[in-house]
Amino acid sequence: MADDRRSDCQLLSAVRALDGEAFGAFFRRHRGVVLAFLATRTNGRDVAADLLAETFAAALSAVRDESRALPDEPIAWLLTIARNKLIDSIRRGRVEQDARDRLGFEPLVLDDGDIQRVDELIDQTDLVTTLAGRLPADQLVALRARILDERDYPEIAADLQCSQAVVRKRVSRALRTLRGTLEAPR
Amino acid sequence: MNDFLDRLEKQLVAAASAPRHATPACQARHRRRNLRLPLLAALVLLVSATIALASSGLLAGSPVPASGPANPQAGEGIPVAGGSRLLSLRVADPEGGPPWGLRLIHTTRGLVCLQVGRVEDGELGELGIDGAFHDDGRFHPLPASELPTDSMSGAAANSSCVLAGQTFEGTIDGIDRSAASTASGAGPAGAPESTGSPGPTGHRRAISYGMLGAHALGITYDLGAGSRTATVIPGSGAYLLVEAEPSTQPGETYGGRRGVDAPNALRPTPSGALSAISYRFGAKVCSDGTGVPSANRCPRPAGLPRARPPRLANLHRPVHVTLEIRHGLIYGAELEFTAPYAVTSAREGYGIAMPISGTGDTIGGSIDHDIARGAIVRDRLPYVFANTPVGRSQLIEVLFTSSPTASDIEHPTGVIIGTATIREPPGTRPALPPVPHHARPGVPPPVSPPGLRPTP
Numbered sequence: 001m002a003d004d005r006r007s008d009c010q011l012l013s014a015v016r017a018l019d020g021e022a023f024g025a026f027f028r029r030h031r032g033v034v035l036a037f038l039a040t041r042t043n044g045r046d047v048a049a050d051l052l053a054e055t056f057a058a059a060l061s062a063v064r065d066e067s068r069a070l071p072d073e074p075i076a077w078l079l080t081i082a083r084n085k086l087i088d089s090i091r092r093g094r095v096e097q098d099a100r101d102r103l104g105f106e107p108l109v110l111d112d113g114d115i116q117r118v119d120e121l122i123d124q125t126d127l128v129t130t131l132a133g134r135l136p137a138d139q140l141v142a143l144r145a146r147i148l149d150e151r152d153y154p155e156i157a158a159d160l161q162c163s164q165a166v167v168r169k170r171v172s173r174a175l176r177t178l179r180g181t182l183e184a185p186r
Numbered sequence: 187m188n189d190f191l192d193r194l195e196k197q198l199v200a201a202a203s204a205p206r207h208a209t210p211a212c213q214a215r216h217r218r219r220n221l222r223l224p225l226l227a228a229l230v231l232l233v234s235a236t237i238a239l240a241s242s243g244l245l246a247g248s249p250v251p252a253s254g255p256a257n258p259q260a261g262e263g264i265p266v267a268g269g270s271r272l273l274s275l276r277v278a279d280p281e282g283g284p285p286w287g288l289r290l291i292h293t294t295r296g297l298v299c300l301q302v303g304r305v306e307d308g309e310l311g312e313l314g315i316d317g318a319f320h321d322d323g324r325f326h327p328l329p330a331s332e333l334p335t336d337s338m339s340g341a342a343a344n345s346s347c348v349l350a351g352q353t354f355e356g357t358i359d360g361i362d363r364s365a366a367s368t369a370s371g372a373g374p375a376g377a378p379e380s381t382g383s384p385g386p387t388g389h390r391r392a393i394s395y396g397m398l399g400a401h402a403l404g405i406t407y408d409l410g411a412g413s414r415t416a417t418v419i420p421g422s423g424a425y426l427l428v429e430a431e432p433s434t435q436p437g438e439t440y441g442g443r444r445g446v447d448a449p450n451a452l453r454p455t456p457s458g459a460l461s462a463i464s465y466r467f468g469a470k471v472c473s474d475g476t477g478v479p480s481a482n483r484c485p486r487p488a489g490l491p492r493a494r495p496p497r498l499a500n501l502h503r504p505v506h507v508t509l510e511i512r513h514g515l516i517y518g519a520e521l522e523f524t525a526p527y528a529v530t531s532a533r534e535g536y537g538i539a540m541p542i543s544g545t546g547d548t549i550g551g552s553i554d555h556d557i558a559r560g561a562i563v564r565d566r567l568p569y570v571f572a573n574t575p576v577g578r579s580q581l582i583e584v585l586f587t588s589s590p591t592a593s594d595i596e597h598p599t600g601v602i603i604g605t606a607t608i609r610e611p612p613g614t615r616p617a618l619p620p621v622p623h624h625a626r627p628g629v630p631p632p633v634s635p636p637g638l639r640p641t642p
Contacts, residue, residue, distance in 0.1 A: 019203070020198075020199040020203025021199055028195065052194075053194050057201075087549065090572040108194075113189060117189045
């Protein structure tokens with residue numbers, strides 16, 4: 001399938017106009033990075049796949065909600081949704097499927113071929129490289145350390161040779177970017 | 187290639203292409219403007235004298251079975267004796283038959299609930315049609331002593347509960363005309379078994395209902411036939427609207443907003459079929475929302491509080507935590523503390539908070555039952571290290587919050603009872619949460635390790 005050349009924001013705007021294929025293009029473009037994000041934090045590819053489906057279903061519901069603004073940084077917004085879903089799944093001990101239920105999706109069933117496909121997609125995706133194309137460098141470094149690697153501020157500050165206050169500020173800015181103008185659904 | 191990614195993409199594309207359906211309550215107003223399906227019928231409110239419906243003469247069936255064990259001291263509690271009252275409000279169904287109505291219920295935990303159903307011979311109930319109750323064609327009363335589980339959380343299909351003094355407006359989209367819900371875990375035993383498909387699409391209903399409080403005068407609504415106004419039931423401010431569900435998407439969805447019936451308070455924002463709500467505060471009549479009936483806007487707070495919540499006082503009471511370790515794996519922890527305050531209703535409660543390292547977020551839960559002052563409280567925290575970086579400690583806070591009066595509901599008072607910090611003992615590591623088998627048809631659920639309760 002040919003790549004859609006529209007920007008993320010153009011794709012999401014088209015989804016608002018009920019262009020379903022636009023969301024398909026959005027999904028193909030970002031499924032790898034979301035899977036890569038989830039796979040490093042979950043126990044098993046099937047859990048990551050389950051969370052991937054719930055994340056995109058929640059994102060679609062949010063985009064179709066005309067009372068919400070569309071996100072400034074869709075990829076960052078997607079990762080925030082994924083992170084929220086991940087936290088919820090850990091808290092509840094299972095992956096919720098509320099968003100998929102609301103959309104009437106079929107239950108997710110994975111076979112060995114699907115798991116292999118997940119592995120391939122994760123292997124093909126460099127999460128940090130992808131994010132690097134979207135965030136300013138200093139924010140990316142701080143965000144990567146704080147959110148993706150979960151290191152402490154003093155540790156990061158020592159690595160970056162700057163004060164903890166600077167690290168906190170960069171992370172805060174990056175998180176604001178992540179959240180965009182749209183509250184990410186939980 | 188047709189792997190799960192392709193299948194998922196197809197479902198996403200199909201859902202994205204479908205006409206917009208109001209799942210959250212805040213979307214419903216948009217949906218009303220875009221209605222393409224003819225609305226079969228609609229009717230509002232009011233007192234039964236305004237609506238004349240012939241008795242349908244249905245035979246009485248067995249009462250709707252309870253959805254679970256009732257506990258007067260936990261969750262929503264149970265209806266207090268003599269605390270349930272069928273409101274006089276009757277609304278016709280688009281296809282006729284027994285009208286729809288509301289029951290007002292006061293519970294043992296200080297909650298006020300509204301329950302929606304069909305009305306026959308002065309009783310609220312459900313119909314044996316569309317697969318419910320084996321299509322016996324009978325009327326099945328909802329016992330006044332029963333409340334569906336999880337009413338307060340919104341998971342229950344046909345009722346909503348709020349604290350006395352609170353108000354709400356809510357929507358139920360997609361419920362079957364039988365009034366029997368198929369919501370997972372919330373439906374009565376007589377409901378259709380095929381969850382998510384409660385019957386033919388044309389037989390599903392979109393319900394808007396609420397309890398707007400003693401100051402509420404009326405509502406402005408649009409069910410596809412233009413804007414109309416109607417008064418609400420004096421005292422409770424209850425209203426009910428019923429229309430044919432315009433969406434063809436399966437399943438039931440719920441929306442709603444809570445508020446406080448007072449000037450300068452956060453009242454429920456009109457949504458769903460509602461466009462405006464009018465109130466009388468003293469000598470002044472005003473409206474929330476858009477359009478008539480009053481050009482005067484009701485006073486509202488300038489916005490949601492933006493400031494961080496105040497730092498809570500800490501009583502520094504002892505909090506004991508015992509890790510559940512088996513074969514070197516930490517499956518959870520049992521927390522124990524002595525309750526310095528009593529919990530006698532849903533207005534008070536103890537909670538557990540665990541800050542997530544590095545995120546600024548906090549996860550936790552509530553201990554949702556009555557507790558005597560001085561009682562030993564125990565609570566299990568499954569997978570307590572799930573959010574803790576390897577080798578780091580995890581802080582656990584025990585909180586107590588209270589909303590003694592209606593004016594406190596928006597800003598409950600709180601205090602930290604005590605804290606505990608736990609670490610992984612040498613030679614152990616956290617057990618990982620179970621793989622979600624629930625999504626795989628035919629695969630049995632995982633077996634919990636011996637001695638562990640199911641994960642909430």
